[in-house]
Amino acid sequence: MTDLQRNARTLLDLHTAPEILVLANVWDVISATTVTAVPGVTALATASHSIAATFGYEDGENIPLELHLDMVGRIVRAVDVPVSMDLESGYGDAGATAAKAIELGVVGGNLEDRMKPLDEAVAAVEAVLKAGRDAGIDFVLNARTDALVLADEDADRTALLDEVIRRGQAFLAAGAPVVFVPRLVDRDEIRVVADALGPRKLTLISPPGAALPARELQELGVARVSTGPFTQRVALTALQDAAADIVGGGVLPASTRALN
Template sequence: MTGLRTIAQKREDFYLLHKEGCFVIPNPWNIGTARCLEDLGFKAIASTSSGHAHASGLPDGAESLEAVLAHLQELAASVDIPLNADFENGFSDDIGRMQENIVRCVQTGVAGLSIEDAPQGEAAGLYDFDIAVARIKAARQAIDRSGERVLLTARTEGFIRGAPDIDETVRRIKAFSDAGADCLYAPGIKTREHIAAIVQAAGGRAVNFLNPVALGHTVQDLAGMGVRRISVGGSLARVAMDAFLRVAQDIAREGRFDGFADVIGNADLNQRFGKHSKA
């Protein structure tokens, strides 16, 4: 049942999760998937910009600020575990407007939010170094001025935005840590050497590792490398979309319904979600 923990309690839980050990923070894209992940015992969840955009029939990065804020408020209220917001670039290149948007994001009830060092959408290229650092400092200030204990994750996007330079990535991770980020994140890194470099650059602050494909790293492996948090981005959403497309294509092209074999039953889903509807 939801409503057992307050927003403040969920935020405190989220901070404590980053203090020691290693946890997986999977990415749902609607209330149903969020509640399933909570039922499976995950300690926190994170939104996925790509997963929600694709479910809404849009490319990643094309959703409006208003749509994302409504989605975050809905997700945060649907579970009793903390939610981290994939807040992209704060939905503005302008630092002042970004700060205003961050305050609105905090008001949705999220326990944390991430800010990227690249413009909105999937175009290649990053903000210049000094601008990127100033944006993380401003994000920190916006959260602090809100008076809420919301965890700030700073992301440097070079390895997924056409600039896979580990030296520049390390430089930005160090600077973002100094600028007040609580958690550091360089999506797209894959090797043990790069992971070690990011963990060292974070200077003791938590590091999030994105594990969107079968890279061979287990939770135990990543914990041993000093990773504190593991996310999967839009991968779970793509698993669902992939299954949907494969079965629908079989029906459309071959008139076969084999893909319906062994899927979870309606009664099972009714039972799973029934307890939440009575909350």
């Protein structure tokens, strides 16, 4: 078994284990090595929003793919745990983008549907999974539906959840091991979607001030929870607060650790 195959198997097993997989998303080498030094961290996921921001780009495939991949490759080479990449919506060719990521050692990834017609979204899922098979691995695709992200504020919630479930079930039928539903935070709605998709099939993001604790999500049958761009925002909040303190005549926090 190659290292690539081993990492892919490990990542898949982490998604199907009884314990929820908790991922603090990273955006560069120092954030990756800092997170992996935390006891209990068994895998990493990159955040496309955060990587784009690092280079001064807006989110949404505005960062050039090669620059995005270069940073992800640096992260993969710096750590010894499986890495999942945020593929955004595939940069126009989801299969080819996934293949390039796999060449760097990536063994899983998010793929946004951006509410394209379902047959197109399913075809993109199939293309990514084929890229994995062509490389000899079971690529751990976290197939994302943007049904809640792109919905109108006054949209009917029951209809929205029905669409989430319809798309999620289609992605699972196409071979995706898990389905990612951003902005799903209500306990009862999570239960409805998790029950419809099946145990250990739903993954979520943990927005500050709105998310349920990982322990409760595990009890609801959620497979994975990640942090997206919010971990970078935590770091930037600490940076801005420290800058304000020292510019205002204070000093840096005594609790600062030498992590670089």
